[in-house]
Amino acid sequence: xxxxxxxxxxxxxxxxxxxxxxxxxxxxxxxxxxxxxxxxxxxxxxxxxxxxxxxxxxxxxxxxxxxxxxxxxxxxxxxxxxxxxxxxxxxxxxxxxxxxxxxxxxxxxxxxxxxxxxxxxxxxxxxxxxxxxxxxxxxxxxxxxxxxxxxxxxxxxxxxxxxxxxxxxxxxxxxxxxxxxxxxxxxxxxxxxxxxxxxxxxxxxxxxxxxxxxxxxxxxxxxxxxxxxxxxxxxxxxxxxxxxxxxxxxxxxxxxxxxxxxxxxxxxxxxxxxxxxxxxxxxxxxxxxxxxxxxxxxxxxxxxxxxxxxxxxxxxxxxxxxxxxxxxxxxxxxxxxxxxxxxxxxxxxxxxxxxxxxxxxxxxxxxxxxxxxxxxxxxxxxxxxxxxxxxxxxxxxxxxxxxxxxxxxxxxxxxxxxxxxxxxxxxxxxxxxxxxxxxxxxxxxxxxxxxxxxxxxxxxxxxxxxxxxxxxxxxxxxxxxxxxxxxxxxxxxxxxxxxxxx
Numbered sequence: 001x002x003x004x005x006x007x008x009x010x011x012x013x014x015x016x017x018x019x020x021x022x023x024x025x026x027x028x029x030x031x032x033x034x035x036x037x038x039x040x041x042x043x044x045x046x047x048x049x050x051x052x053x054x055x056x057x058x059x060x061x062x063x064x065x066x067x068x069x070x071x072x073x074x075x076x077x078x079x080x081x082x083x084x085x086x087x088x089x090x091x092x093x094x095x096x097x098x099x100x101x102x103x104x105x106x107x108x109x110x111x112x113x114x115x116x117x118x119x120x121x122x123x124x125x126x127x128x129x130x131x132x133x134x135x136x137x138x139x140x141x142x143x144x145x146x147x148x149x150x151x152x153x154x155x156x157x158x159x160x161x162x163x164x165x166x167x168x169x170x171x172x173x174x175x176x177x178x179x180x181x182x183x184x185x186x187x188x189x190x191x192x193x194x195x196x197x198x199x200x201x202x203x204x205x206x207x208x209x210x211x212x213x214x215x216x217x218x219x220x221x222x223x224x225x226x227x228x229x230x231x232x233x234x235x236x237x238x239x240x241x242x243x244x245x246x247x248x249x250x251x252x253x254x255x256x257x258x259x260x261x262x263x264x265x266x267x268x269x270x271x272x273x274x275x276x277x278x279x280x281x282x283x284x285x286x287x288x289x290x291x292x293x294x295x296x297x298x299x300x301x302x303x304x305x306x307x308x309x310x311x312x313x314x315x316x317x318x319x320x321x322x323x324x325x326x327x328x329x330x331x332x333x334x335x336x337x338x339x340x341x342x343x344x345x346x347x348x349x350x351x352x353x354x355x356x357x358x359x360x361x362x363x364x365x366x367x368x369x370x371x372x373x374x375x376x377x378x379x380x381x382x383x384x385x386x387x388x389x390x391x392x393x394x395x396x397x398x399x400x401x402x403x404x405x406x407x408x409x410x411x412x413x414x415x416x417x418x419x420x421x422x423x424x425x426x427x428x429x430x431x432x433x434x435x436x437x438x439x440x441x442x443x444x445x446x447x448x449x450x451x452x453x454x455x456x457x458x459x460x461x462x463x464x465x466x467x468x469x470x471x472x473x474x475x476x477x478x479x480x481x482x483x484x485x486x487x488x489x490x491x492x493x494x495x496x497x498x499x500x501x502x
Contacts, residue, residue, distance in 0.1 A: 041100075042132050043139060046139035046140040046141075046189070047139075049189045052084070052106075052191070059089045076107060078107055080104075080106075081105070097124075098122065100125045101124065102125035103123060104120055104122050106193075107119045109166055111166070119164075119193065121147075122189050123188060130149060133187065141191065144189065148186050150186070151186075152183050155190045155192065160192055168180055206220065226253070228256070228258065233254060234269045250264055276297055278298045283300060284321050292309040296308065305317070341356060350365065351365050377501060383496070386495035387478065389481075390491045400478075401478070401498075403469065403475055413467065414476075414497075415466045416445065416464040417462065417464065417494070417495055418445065418447040418494040419447060419459065419492065420460045421457065422450050423490055424451070426483035426485040426486040429448035429449070430447060431479050432479075434469065435473065435476070436473055436474060441477075447460045448460065464496065478494065480494065
């Protein structure tokens, strides 16, 4: 009888085969994982470069005028990622280096006056493998490129190539130069902003800053729509809106629910037109008596006149409801045409009114009568005095008259006469001198006599023509003198009269 034994388990050969197959699978899986990790690392590096390039473009646009000034005469500007982050162009927490430990720096030159060129270059860290550089550059956004170790003096992208000569030996902060042209420049990403910087901005974008030579960069070609019912809506006279504060909101614009333009002024949303032109009302009585702001203006349609709120009452901007035109200060005009015709020297009211007679001569209302402003009338005699002096002993006689003590309206008018008689060489003379508060003045009139031959008598008469006393004259000085040695018949005589006017 024959017995058969069934074999169970694995033979050594089968075991070795299974182990070999598992090893092959493990190696393939490890390679796939490594490739996946390298790809993820490359994508993160490209994204990091793209973010820095976008931030650099925005920084250059915002600081364009400052960069133009700092790069004149061939100077270069270097902006680190930390500076972009500090100025708000990169988010908080943004890494200063990419996945290869390379730091980014924005190198800015002004190769042509008024035009900025920029290169975002990475430096330091671990060199990126040559096989991965082209793919990473393609994923680094517009202008993305790289520097190969095989050609360390040349930056290249998909459609551009740029020698790095102009960008070499520029340090980013206190560190070493970013680019030197040496082999160490290879294995790094770059971004060329020549076509993205100010001066070459795409036409589809509006620049926040002035762009020299490109006024269209600050011009809208279509209506700007601030839609009611969205975040662009605000409430007129709202002083509690945190979007409109006196500290940092002035100048913001919004719309109300009806689409009317509002602007933030001193922490309050105000209607445009400075927020002080309000809706018209039909009559003066319809003007609101409360809730008004000083300077607020409304049109009264029934009068076709504008009124402004003074803080206490509505004041007419021009002609008021009674047809009166009030100018608190100075009225200036090329011509003033007076339409009212009056008769000279007839009654009028109020004083200060202006009209004209039938010939067009301007008249003013003075003391209740229409008068010619160039004419005057003498009214009250407020001073009348005469003095005589005979044989002299050499004494000088001065008499002072205080004009401020005289009654009546001004100006005052002076008239008078003087006689001077002399028979010998000693003089006989007299005069009236007008003096201001500082004793400056001039002689209004007088007389003086002295004969050429002794014994001959000479009489001179001086008349004071009617004259206006200047407003700054405060007193009169009457000087009289008959010199020593005069004859017994020598004398002087002087008389003055002072009138008020109307």
